[in-house]
Amino acid sequence: MWLQVLGAAAGGGLPQWNCSCSNCLLARSSSSRVSPRSQSQLAVSGDGVSWYLINASPDLRDQLSRSSQFHPDSTHGLRHTPVAGILLTSADLDHILGLLLMREFTSVSIFATASVHKVLESNPFFSMLDRLPGQSRRQTLAHGSTVTLGCGLQATMIELPGNFPAYLDDQARSSLLRSEMTIGLVFASGAGKRVAYLPALPAITPGLLSTLESCDVILVDGTFWSDDELQRLQPGTPTATQMGHLPIDGATGSLRGFAGLAPRRRIYTHINNTNPILDPHSVEHRTVTDLGFEIACDGMEIEL
Numbered sequence: 001m002w003l004q005v006l007g008a009a010a011g012g013g014l015p016q017w018n019c020s021c022s023n024c025l026l027a028r029s030s031s032s033r034v035s036p037r038s039q040s041q042l043a044v045s046g047d048g049v050s051w052y053l054i055n056a057s058p059d060l061r062d063q064l065s066r067s068s069q070f071h072p073d074s075t076h077g078l079r080h081t082p083v084a085g086i087l088l089t090s091a092d093l094d095h096i097l098g099l100l101l102m103r104e105f106t107s108v109s110i111f112a113t114a115s116v117h118k119v120l121e122s123n124p125f126f127s128m129l130d131r132l133p134g135q136s137r138r139q140t141l142a143h144g145s146t147v148t149l150g151c152g153l154q155a156t157m158i159e160l161p162g163n164f165p166a167y168l169d170d171q172a173r174s175s176l177l178r179s180e181m182t183i184g185l186v187f188a189s190g191a192g193k194r195v196a197y198l199p200a201l202p203a204i205t206p207g208l209l210s211t212l213e214s215c216d217v218i219l220v221d222g223t224f225w226s227d228d229e230l231q232r233l234q235p236g237t238p239t240a241t242q243m244g245h246l247p248i249d250g251a252t253g254s255l256r257g258f259a260g261l262a263p264r265r266r267i268y269t270h271i272n273n274t275n276p277i278l279d280p281h282s283v284e285h286r287t288v289t290d291l292g293f294e295i296a297c298d299g300m301e302i303e304l
């Protein structure tokens with residue numbers, strides 16, 4: 001199984017266009033202390049040839065350009081892509097906007113829960129993916145279901161206690177299932193290797209821990225270090241928990257919650273630009289790495 005982290009930042013990226021927090025200043029500077037990161041994007045493959053995108057970042061066009069593995073092979077004709085499909089873990093804007101960049105008349109399979117498909121169908125922007133018969137092939141991820149991907153991997157959906165995207169009003173929410181709005185995915189190879197991807201993790205449950213114990217690599221929500229991280233920078237903003245992101249630090253945070261999962265590789269990704277773990281000179285960075293956790297960056301490759 002091959003994985004490529006094409007983007008390791010949360011929505012907004014690093015640096016974020018309107019932000020002058022210390023990480024964003026360092027990422028814009030000539031210093032190499034804090035590496036810029038694009039918005040959250042993962043690609044997985046079971047054969048190294050055919051790839052599945054996990055979510056579709058607003059930065060997807062650049063992310064696919066950066067690596068030759070995602071470039072069209074001209075021997076297959078004018079229109080070709082190694083991207084066989086997309087699996088969505090939510091309908092959050094930083095996970096779906098990139099779909100609009102894939103409207104150039106190439107067929108693509110989109111795997112998502114019924115509620116996330118419903119959100120896409122309710123927005124006429126996404127009808128641009130259906131201008132030709134069979135252009136987008138929408139497949140449903142049901143609770144606990146496993147789907148076989150064309151690249152030789154199996155993907156199992158993990159239901160998470162998430163929330164609705166902020167842009168949905170009460171009427172839209174009433175026709176959707178909250179339990180289908182945020183999911184995690186476990187990818188399994190034919191050789192028995194397993195990887196969990198949880199870019200938004202609202203809470204750690206005993207059931208989730210038991211699923212993760214069977215995984216070799218866990219890529220997990222590293223959005224915020226602390227629950228009040230945004231509030232301290234900008235009063236009136238929501239807490240990490242209110243945004244559906246379990247913070248890393250704290251009595252119930254993921255650092256403690258996943259401490260018992262060593263020696264599995266535990267990698268923080270979907271990291272907000274305000275998160276102090278991004279700065280290698282910070283205490284928080286050292287705390288995380290001393291405990292054996294890794295911090296994802298753009299271009300990180302994992303083979304297992």
Ligand SMILES: [Zn+2]
Pocket residue numbers: 015016019020021022023024025273274
């Ligand atoms: Zn910032």
